[in-house]
Amino acid sequence: MKKVDHQKSLKAIGLISGGLDSALAVKIVQGLGVEVHGMHFILPWLDRPADTVIKMARQLNVPLEVFFCREEFLEMIKKPKHGYGVAMNPCIDCHIYQLQKAKEFMITSDADFVITGEVLGQRPMSQNRQQLLNIEKESGLGGKLLRPLSAKLLAPTELESCGVIDREKLFDFSGRSRSGLQSLAKNLGITDYIPTGGGCLLTDKNFAKRLKDLFTYGYRGHHEIILLSVGRHFRLSNHHKVIVGRDENENSCLLEQAHPKDVVLQLKDFLGPLALLQGKEPSQQMIDQAAFLVKRYSKFRDRMADVCYWRKEDPLTSEIARPKDMLEQDVEMLKIA
Numbered sequence: 001m002k003k004v005d006h007q008k009s010l011k012a013i014g015l016i017s018g019g020l021d022s023a024l025a026v027k028i029v030q031g032l033g034v035e036v037h038g039m040h041f042i043l044p045w046l047d048r049p050a051d052t053v054i055k056m057a058r059q060l061n062v063p064l065e066v067f068f069c070r071e072e073f074l075e076m077i078k079k080p081k082h083g084y085g086v087a088m089n090p091c092i093d094c095h096i097y098q099l100q101k102a103k104e105f106m107i108t109s110d111a112d113f114v115i116t117g118e119v120l121g122q123r124p125m126s127q128n129r130q131q132l133l134n135i136e137k138e139s140g141l142g143g144k145l146l147r148p149l150s151a152k153l154l155a156p157t158e159l160e161s162c163g164v165i166d167r168e169k170l171f172d173f174s175g176r177s178r179s180g181l182q183s184l185a186k187n188l189g190i191t192d193y194i195p196t197g198g199g200c201l202l203t204d205k206n207f208a209k210r211l212k213d214l215f216t217y218g219y220r221g222h223h224e225i226i227l228l229s230v231g232r233h234f235r236l237s238n239h240h241k242v243i244v245g246r247d248e249n250e251n252s253c254l255l256e257q258a259h260p261k262d263v264v265l266q267l268k269d270f271l272g273p274l275a276l277l278q279g280k281e282p283s284q285q286m287i288d289q290a291a292f293l294v295k296r297y298s299k300f301r302d303r304m305a306d307v308c309y310w311r312k313e314d315p316l317t318s319e320i321a322r323p324k325d326m327l328e329q330d331v332e333m334l335k336i337a
């Protein structure tokens with residue numbers, strides 16, 4: 001890594017989540033005359049940054065590098081070195097992963113250090129003193145990772161030690177309270193941010209069940225990862241799964257992300273859920289089970305209504321299914337989450 005040049009203006013990579021803490025960290029460092037380049041990580045089930053993140057980058061007046069976490073990240077989730085939190089969230093490994101990528105970006109973009117909005121003691125798993133140290137060490141950013149919100153409570157970074165960053169202008173926030181951070185936001189003019197607890201899906205136990213199911217039975221492409229956060233999920237066999245949309249947006253998303261070989265099912269003459277039957281060559285029995293699920297989650301559960309189906313790649317060849325009656329307990333057995 002390059003040595004800090006005392007004569008040159010400094011440049012930092014600022015991790016931006018869209019939340020308040022990362023925005024504050026950027027703003028504080030900008031206030032010290034440092035040029036900041038934002039970096040945002042997109043988790044595998046998303047395909048674009050949220051509007052709030054783009055707005056935040058604009059508000060902070062920083063260019064934004066978007067990094068898509070894909071297969072390598074999923075491999076990390078399967079077997080995190082430091083374990084999981086409440087659900088399937090490998091927060092320590094996730095922080096290390098993001099910081100390793102930020103370090104690579106720091107080197108290629110000729111920046112001097114990386115900043116994050118981490119606050120000592122804010123999250124029990126990944127932001128206690130010991131883990132902050134571990135994360136810094138394992139990311140390879142030793143001495144070049146500045147956490148401006150808690151810097152005064154942590155060992156000085158290389159930048160503070162050699163005096164290019166004035167430690168006195170940094171902060172000593174700790175713990176879970178938001179009030180100090182919120183008043184700093186007011187002072188610094190940050191108004192529009194994602195509220196805390198906006199939720200990483202990995203901390204959701206139902207989402208974790210879907211992800212585990214996907215890892216167990218495999219998937220054919222990224223579109224199946226995107227669909228993890230859409231609809232109700234049912235496992236019919238080792239190779240077949242049904243997803244039933246819960247509203248119009250989910251119906252469109254299912255159709256948009258369907259694999260050409262997936263079977264699409266919908267009520268023939270009425271509005272209602274759209275379902276995708278994923279997997280190769282499903283049997284007629286599976287199609288009829290999926291058709292029942294379409295009716296089960298529509299207004300026509302106990303009324304006459306045809307369900308039609310077609311292969312995504314062949315929308316002109318539609319047929320009528322024979323929904324196979326299932327007991328509620330059988331539906332529950334098939335439900336993944």
Ligand code: SF4
Binds near residue numbers: 089090091092203
């Ligand atoms: S909450 Fe999610 S995104 Fe945040 S560190 Fe944990 S796993 Fe990563």
